[in-house]
Amino acid sequence: MKTCHLINIKNFFRIAVWAICFCLAFAQGASASNVIKDIRLGNQNDGVRIVLDGSEKFAYDAFLLGNPSRLVIDLKDAVWQNAPKVSKNNIISGFRAADLSQGKKGKRLVFELKNNANIKRKFMLEPQAGQKNWRLVLDLSTSGTVQPSKAPVIKTQARPSPQKRKKIVVLDPGHGGKDPGAIGRSFKTYEKNITLSMGQELKRQLEAKGFKVYMTRSTDIFIPLRKRVAIARSYHADLFISLHADSTLNRKAQGLSIYTLSENASDKEAEALAERENKADIIDGMDFSDNSPEINDVLISLSQNDSRNKSSKFAGYVVNEMKQRVKLVSNAHKFAGFAVLKAPDIPSVLVELGYLSNYSEEKFLRQPAYRKKLGEAITKAVMRYFNDPEVASAL
Ligand SMILES: [Zn+2]
Structure with a gap:
């Protein structure tokens, strides 16, 4: 009985919080979105660094999926300033971006990977002096992971x-x-x-x-x-x-x-x-x-x-x-x-x-x-x- 009562209170709060968020989201309209301004890649010793520039603090989820190997970054409440472009390199073989599914507001980024990789670190940087962007930084490492085949890379080098x-x-x-x-x-x-x-x-x-x-x-x-x-x-x-x-x-x-x-x-x-x-x-x-x-x-x-x-x-x-x-x-x-x-x-x-x-x-x-x-x-x-x-x- 007491437990039930507690759950009800919890539920009540949950609903109340959602209602408030919902109202706030509506009141602020599009300005509540994180405007993604740029996606940049930088090669590192054992992998690649991905940097996203956004207008707001990032609410995100980053995870890896296998078969085929890929990195997914879900950005909640995100909109594009320009359609994002990512060029291929020795780790990333393809890239696509779409809206989040099931009516969720935001974007999903999918980086197709040539080989298996680990997320070595991910962190957020608040705007530094002289600029306004928040940055999400994610380091992808290929060291210590199984590399099924190096053949395609070597082939392109040879010719x-x-x-x-x-x-x-x-x-x-x-x-x-x-x-x-x-x-x-x-x-x-x-x-x-x-x-x-x-x-x-x-x-x-x-x-x-x-x-x-x-x-x-x-x-x-x-x-x-x-x-x-x-x-x-x-x-x-x-x-x-x-x-x-x-x-x-x-x-x-x-x-x-x-x-x-x-x-x-x-x-x-x-x-x-x-x-x-x-x-x-x-x-x-x-x-x-x-x-x-x-x-x-x-x-x-x-x-x-x-x-x-x-x-x-x-x-x-x-x-x-x-x-x-x-x-x-x-x-x-x-x-x-x-x-x-x-x-x-x-x-x-x-x-x-x-x-x-x-x-x-x-x-x-x-x-x-x-x-x-x-x-x-x-x-x-x-x-x-x-x-x-x-x-x-x-x-
Ligand atoms: Zn000299």
Whole structure:
């Protein structure tokens, strides 16, 4: 009897709450809906990040279904600003969107998956300073799941469709004009001349392999570091390679090294080197003013992570190719905060071709035949990089 009474009270409250919600929904009309403004994907190491931009806090449900494998995101009370579009990648093979069924107000998103995946994390971000959107972020991971068949991905890599656009590589010969860079100890070679000759050689070789190549400079002129990044972005570079040669007090130091971006330098020497190279002009942080206002912090960090992973991947290929041909410093792939590596959306590396403070390395770097050899290694690394299934599928 007492239980019955309780249930009745509960039911009464439930009805009352529903009635209030119903009235509120009507009173507010369409403005109560979450207007979905955009759906964005960002590749990650082991999966993909899906970001939805909405006008309100998301009421959602996200879950996986099998046979065929797919991710479903139900968005309650959601409406589209524009019909959503999602491009395919190495994980997502298809996408569709529809209204929620059974008279529920809202939308259902279905992402068809090539392989099984896990929802690694999902969370909501409230509007950050300077923008109004709420964001739902969902990370889909394929690691640790069974991958039934990789064949389709590999097949498309092996035979890229002819209408695919040429990959764009921007080469950045370091220094120039009033900034000579390092100066060789034995032959007084200017770094700016070595980097330019190396850039021209590499350009020839890459073009011969079908890449579209631009240089930040092709003459002896001074270009501020930020401008070099801006040039790479204006060409929509798929890959940015900055060329340098180092110098140090230790005359015995020799070997090639390759750097990718990190806020924390991998060692003291890397830090000192970044400081030397960055001195070419005064850097006051990355400027995103030429980006559209929709670009927000998540997008930037997304793309930075993605670019950083790709940069490291490319650096790995360069090290592999180089070590078969020339001397490398130990742990040749290093990390440092070089200003020219800070484009958030372009995989970027900086190659220190060798030490101008070392007698034999300075002598070698002056020789076209030696630069040709270095160029062959980098060209091979570029080809391997763009053929990497993970990189190729994301382009
Ligand atoms: Zn330099």
